[in-house]
Amino acid sequence: MHLLDNESAAAGTRSAALRSASSVPGIPANQAPPSMDHLDELEAQSIYILREAFARLKKLALLWSLGKDSNVMIWLARKAFFGRVPFPALHVDTGKKFPEMYAFRDRFGKEWDLDLRVEPCPPIDSVDPTLPPAARSAARKTEGLKLALNKFGFDGLIAGIRRDEEATRAKERVFSPRGLEGEWDVRDQPPEFWDHFNASPPQGAHLRIHPILHWTEADIWAYTKRESIPIIPLYLAKDGKRYRSLGDQDITNPVASTASSIDEILDELESTKIPERAGRALDHETEDAFERLRVAGYL
Amino acid sequence: MNMILPTASISATPNGTTRPQVRIVIVGHVDHGKSTLVGRLLHETGSLPDGKLEMLKAVSARRGMPFEWSFLLDALQTERDQGITIDTTQIRFRTRSRDVVLIDAPGHAEFLRNMITGASQADGAVLIIDALEGVRSQTRRHGYLLHLLGVKQVAVVVNKMDRVDFSADRFKEISDEISAHLIGLGVTPTAVVPISARDGDGVAEHTPRIGWYKGPTVVEALDALEPAPQLAELPLRLPVQAIYKFDDRRIVAGRIESGSLKAGDEIVIMPTGKIAKIKTVESWPVTPVNGPQGAGRSVGITLDRELFLERGDIIGHSGQSPRDTRRIRARIFWLHDKPLTTGEQILIRLGTKESRATVVAIEKAIDPGALSNEENTAIARNHVGEIDISLAQPVATDPYTDNPRTGRLVIEVNGRIAGGGLVLSVDAGRPAVPIDIVPVESALRPDERSARYHHNGAVIWLTGLPGSGKSTLARALERRLFSNGGSPILLDGDTFRAGLNSDLGFSPQDRTENIRRLAEVATHLARNGHIAIVAAVSPSTADRAAARRIADSAFREVYVATPAEVCETRDPKGHYAKARSGGLPSFTGITNDYQPPTGNELTIDTSNRSVSDATDAIERMLATTGILFDELTDLAANI
Numbered sequence: 001m002h003l004l005d006n007e008s009a010a011a012g013t014r015s016a017a018l019r020s021a022s023s024v025p026g027i028p029a030n031q032a033p034p035s036m037d038h039l040d041e042l043e044a045q046s047i048y049i050l051r052e053a054f055a056r057l058k059k060l061a062l063l064w065s066l067g068k069d070s071n072v073m074i075w076l077a078r079k080a081f082f083g084r085v086p087f088p089a090l091h092v093d094t095g096k097k098f099p100e101m102y103a104f105r106d107r108f109g110k111e112w113d114l115d116l117r118v119e120p121c122p123p124i125d126s127v128d129p130t131l132p133p134a135a136r137s138a139a140r141k142t143e144g145l146k147l148a149l150n151k152f153g154f155d156g157l158i159a160g161i162r163r164d165e166e167a168t169r170a171k172e173r174v175f176s177p178r179g180l181e182g183e184w185d186v187r188d189q190p191p192e193f194w195d196h197f198n199a200s201p202p203q204g205a206h207l208r209i210h211p212i213l214h215w216t217e218a219d220i221w222a223y224t225k226r227e228s229i230p231i232i233p234l235y236l237a238k239d240g241k242r243y244r245s246l247g248d249q250d251i252t253n254p255v256a257s258t259a260s261s262i263d264e265i266l267d268e269l270e271s272t273k274i275p276e277r278a279g280r281a282l283d284h285e286t287e288d289a290f291e292r293l294r295v296a297g298y299l
Numbered sequence: 300m301n302m303i304l305p306t307a308s309i310s311a312t313p314n315g316t317t318r319p320q321v322r323i324v325i326v327g328h329v330d331h332g333k334s335t336l337v338g339r340l341l342h343e344t345g346s347l348p349d350g351k352l353e354m355l356k357a358v359s360a361r362r363g364m365p366f367e368w369s370f371l372l373d374a375l376q377t378e379r380d381q382g383i384t385i386d387t388t389q390i391r392f393r394t395r396s397r398d399v400v401l402i403d404a405p406g407h408a409e410f411l412r413n414m415i416t417g418a419s420q421a422d423g424a425v426l427i428i429d430a431l432e433g434v435r436s437q438t439r440r441h442g443y444l445l446h447l448l449g450v451k452q453v454a455v456v457v458n459k460m461d462r463v464d465f466s467a468d469r470f471k472e473i474s475d476e477i478s479a480h481l482i483g484l485g486v487t488p489t490a491v492v493p494i495s496a497r498d499g500d501g502v503a504e505h506t507p508r509i510g511w512y513k514g515p516t517v518v519e520a521l522d523a524l525e526p527a528p529q530l531a532e533l534p535l536r537l538p539v540q541a542i543y544k545f546d547d548r549r550i551v552a553g554r555i556e557s558g559s560l561k562a563g564d565e566i567v568i569m570p571t572g573k574i575a576k577i578k579t580v581e582s583w584p585v586t587p588v589n590g591p592q593g594a595g596r597s598v599g600i601t602l603d604r605e606l607f608l609e610r611g612d613i614i615g616h617s618g619q620s621p622r623d624t625r626r627i628r629a630r631i632f633w634l635h636d637k638p639l640t641t642g643e644q645i646l647i648r649l650g651t652k653e654s655r656a657t658v659v660a661i662e663k664a665i666d667p668g669a670l671s672n673e674e675n676t677a678i679a680r681n682h683v684g685e686i687d688i689s690l691a692q693p694v695a696t697d698p699y700t701d702n703p704r705t706g707r708l709v710i711e712v713n714g715r716i717a718g719g720g721l722v723l724s725v726d727a728g729r730p731a732v733p734i735d736i737v738p739v740e741s742a743l744r745p746d747e748r749s750a751r752y753h754h755n756g757a758v759i760w761l762t763g764l765p766g767s768g769k770s771t772l773a774r775a776l777e778r779r780l781f782s783n784g785g786s787p788i789l790l791d792g793d794t795f796r797a798g799l800n801s802d803l804g805f806s807p808q809d810r811t812e813n814i815r816r817l818a819e820v821a822t823h824l825a826r827n828g829h830i831a832i833v834a835a836v837s838p839s840t841a842d843r844a845a846a847r848r849i850a851d852s853a854f855r856e857v858y859v860a861t862p863a864e865v866c867e868t869r870d871p872k873g874h875y876a877k878a879r880s881g882g883l884p885s886f887t888g889i890t891n892d893y894q895p896p897t898g899n900e901l902t903i904d905t906s907n908r909s910v911s912d913a914t915d916a917i918e919r920m921l922a923t924t925g926i927l928f929d930e931l932t933d934l935a936a937n938i
Contacts, residue, residue: 032531032559032591032593033531033559033590033591033592033593033594033596034590034591034593035593036593036595036596038320040595040596041595043597044554044595044596044597045597047554047597048540048554048597051540051541051552051553051597052540052651054541055540055541055610055651078583078584079582079583080552080597081543081545082543082545082548082550082581082582082583082586082599083545083583083584084545086545163389164391170389170390173416189412189413189416190412190715190716191412191413191415191416191634191716191719192416192716193415193416193419193420193448193709193716193719194419194707194709194719196648196709196716196719198714198715198716200711200714200715202714216391273347273348273349274348274349275348
C-alpha cells in the first residue's frame with residue numbers, strides 16, 4: 001500500500017484538521033486521496049478477488065508452483081488477509097523441479113508461515129504413453145492435482161495463470177467452474193461481469209480462481225521489484241541464458257538473455273517479441289496441445 | 300495526439316514512462332469482421348510476437364483456407380474450425396499515446412453471455428458494421444447492451460468498404476442509421492470510420508481509396524477514448540466483503556467503490572443505519588495507513604465501537620449514505636434459457652449483498668435486436684426489460700444515475716448468473732438516516748457501568764407460546780438480578796404493543812416490525828450496561844434472527860418450551876378461549892405458526908420445574924456466557 005512519507009503525512013493531518021474545524025459536522029474534509037498507479041489498480045483488483053473467494057467458498061487452497069506468478073499471488077493473499085494466508089498452499093510436486101525451487105519452497109514456506117501441503121504426482125508409467133513427452137508430463141501433473149483434490153475435498157483452487165501467457169488462458173473467467181472430473185467446458189462458460197462471480201460449484205466439482213488473470217509478465221516483475229518479493233535466481237541471466245518461465249527440468253529450457261536484474265528483465269520485456277512460454281516444450285507439440293490439456297483440467 | 304489526460308489513470312510502465320491504459324471491446328454482428336480488425340490492428344501497430352504471422356499462415360494453409368487474421372484470437376480449436384468467435388478474449392497493444400487492452404467479443408447471438416462478459420470490463424467500445432450488410436440485429440442488440448453495461452464511449456467502424464467500392468454514399472447511409480440508433484439510447488458515437496480491415500484501409504492509415512474521408516483512423520479513434528471514469532468525487536461507498544478476526548483486531552474488509560475514507564471519519568452502516576467512527580485503516584506489511592484512501596482501493600478498517608455488521612452492508616459517510624430499501628426498479632438483460640416471469644423467485648446480488656427476491660412486475664420487455672413489440676409478462680433469453688423486485692431483506696443501494704458502481708445488480712438462477720442490469724429507482728420506505736441527526740455518545744464507559752452492576756449489558760430474549768410462562772419468568776429474573784445489585788429492565792411485548800407499537804397489527808410485516816423495535820430498544824439498553832429482559836411470543840425464526848443481528852454478541856435466546864396443551868390450560872390472559880371461539884384470528888397459540896428456535900442459549904419447560912429453579916437456570920447461563928460476573932453467581936447460589 002501507499003504510505004506518505006512522514007513529513008507529508010503530518011502536513012496532511014494538520015491541514016485536514018484545519019479544514020474540518022470550519023466544515024459542517026459529519027461531512028468529511030475535502031482532502032484528496034493519493035492517486036493509484038497501474039500496479040495499485042492490479043493489486044486492489046486481485047485482493048478483491050481473493051477476498052471474494054475466501055468469503056464465498058468453503059474449502060480453498062492456493063496452488064503454489066514456486067514460480068514468480070504464484071509468489072506474487074501469495075504476497076497478494078498476505079495483503080488481502082493482513083499478513084496471514086488463511087488457506088493451505090498446495091504444491092503438486094512432479095519431483096522434477098530444479099533444486100533451487102525446492103530450496104525456495106522449504107525456506108519461504110516457513111518464513112511466510114504457510115500451511116504448506118506437498119502432494120506427489122503418480123508415476124509417469126500410469127499416464128497415457130501415446131502422448132508426446134511434454135504433454136505426458138503435464139497430464140501427470142493434472143492427475144496429481146486430481147488426487148490432491150480428492151484427498152482434501154477442496155471446492156476452490158486459486159491458480160496464478162495470466163491472460164497474456166497463452167491464447168486459451170486469455171479466454172478464462174476469473175471464477176472458472178470445473179466439472180466433476182476437473183474438466184473445463186470452454187463451450188459453455190457462464191457469464192461473469194462487473195466483478196460478480198459464479199461461486200457456487202455443484203456438489204463434488206470445484207472452481208478455479210484466477211486472481212492475477214489480468215496481470216502481464218511485465219506487471220509481475222514490476223510488482224515483484226516494488227514489493228521486494230523474493231525470487232528464484234534461475235530467472236536472472238547466467239552465462240547468457242535465463243529462465244523466463246519455470247517448469248519441470250526436463251521440459252523447460254532457458255532463453256538467451258543478459259538480464260541479470262529485475263530492471264534488466266523489464267527492459268528486455270519492453271523490446272522482446274518472443275513469447276514467455278517459448279521455453280516450454282509443452283506449448284509447441286501440436287496446434288491445440290495446450291487447449292486439450294486445459295480442457296482436461298490442466299492449469 | 301493532443302489530449303488532456305486525467306492524472307489518476309496514468310500508469311507507470313516498467314521502463315518508467317507514463318502511459319494511460321484503456322480497455323476497449325470490439326462488438327458487432329457475427330461475421331462483420333471483429334477478429335479480423337483486431338488481427339490487423341496488432342499487425343499495424345507492430346504488436347505481434349515473432350513467428351506468429353508465419354504460424355497463422357501455416358494453420359490457414361493446413362485447413363485449406365485463405366489466410367485468416369481472426370486465427371490470432373480464435374484460439375479454441377472449435378472456433379478455428381467453424382470460423383467464429385465463441386468466447387471473449389483479451390489482447391494488448393500500444394498506440395502512440397496509450398496501452399490498449401483489446402477485448403474481442405463474439406457476435407453470434409448464441410454467445411451473448413460471452414459478449415457481455417467481455418464488454419462489461421471495457422472503458423470504451425468499437426462497434427463494427429459490414430458495409431454490404433449494414434445494420435443487423437446483433438448490431439442493434441450490442442448497441443443496446445453497451446448502454447445497459449454503462450459503456451458510454453462508442454466508436455463505429457464501417458468495415459468491408461472494399462465490397463462496396465469504397466462508396467461514400469453507402470458509408471453515409473450506414474453512418475446516419477447507426478448514429479440515430481445510438482443517440483436514441485443516449486450514446487453519441489465518438490467517430491464513424493470507413494475501413495477495410497482485410498486490406499488495411501483506414502485502420503492505421505488514410506489510403507487514397509477512402510480519400511473522401513477526413514475523420515480519424517481506427518487507431519486515432521482508439522487514442523481518443525478516455526480511460527475509466529473518476530469515482531473518487533462521488534460519496535463514499537464501501538461494500539463490506541468480510542469481517543476478519545485473525546488477531547485481536549476486528550477488521551472490516553472491502554473495496555472502496557467510490558469516494559474516499561480515512562481514520563476518524565464518522566460513518567453510517569447501511570441498511571441498518573448504525574453509526575460509528577473509523578478508528579484505523581489497516582494494511583500489511585505496514586499498518587496503520589495514514590491519510591485518505593480513495594476509490595478502487597481494497598482496504599481494511601477498524602471501528603471505534605463493537606457493533607454488528609455483515610457482508611453485504613455498505614459503509615458511507617453520515618449524511619451521504621446510500622438508501623435502504625426492499626423495493627427496486629431495474630432495467631435488465633436476461634441470458635437464461637427460461638424466460639423471466641412475473642412472480643418468479645430469484646436471487647439478487649447487489650455489490651457484496653445477496654438477497655432472495657420476487658419479481659413483482661415486468662414492463663417494456665423487448666428484443667433489442669429486432670425492435671419488436673413490447674411485452675409485459677416475461678423477458679425472454681437475450682431480451683431486455685424493466686422489472687420491479689421485492690427483496691426478502693433490506694438492502695443498501697443507489698440509482699445508477701447517482702452511482703454507477705453501487706447502482707447495478709445481477710440475478711442468479713441455480714447458482715449461475717442469469718442476468719443483470721441497472722438500478723433505475725429505489726423505493727425507499729423512509730430516508731435511511733436523516734441528514735441532521737448526529738448521535739451523541741454516552742459520557743460513561745462500559746467498564747464504569749459493569750463495575751457498578753457486576754454484569755455486562757445483555758438482551759435476554761424469552762420466546763415461546765402464549766401462556767408458556769415468559770412474563771412470569773421475566774418478572775422473577777428481573778427481581779433476582781435487581782436484588783443482586785444489577786440493572787435489569789423488563790420489556791414485555793404486550794406492554795410495548797399498548798404504547799410504542801400501538802400502530803402495529805398482527806400481519807407478518809407488522810410482527811416483524813414489532814420485533815425489530817423491541818430488539819432496537821433492548822439493544823440500546825444493553826449497550827448502556829443494562830440487562831434488557833424481553834418477553835415476546837416472537838414466533839418467526841427470521842424475526843428472532845434479525846433481533847440477534849441487531850443485538851449481536853449481547854443476545855441470549857431462551858426458549859420457554861412449555862407444551863402447547865399446558866399453555867392452553869393456563870390461558871392467563873383468556874386468549875386461547877377467545878381464539879377458539881373465533882375472536883382472535885391470528886393468535887399464535889392455536890394456528891401452529893410458532894417456529895421453535897434452534898441454536899438458542901437455553902431451553903426451559905415450565906411444566907415440570909418451579910419458577911425459582913427456572914430462574915436459577917437462566918442465571919447460570921448468564922454466568923457461563925460472560926454476562927454475570929463470577930462472584931455474583933456465587934452469591935446468588937447461596938440465597
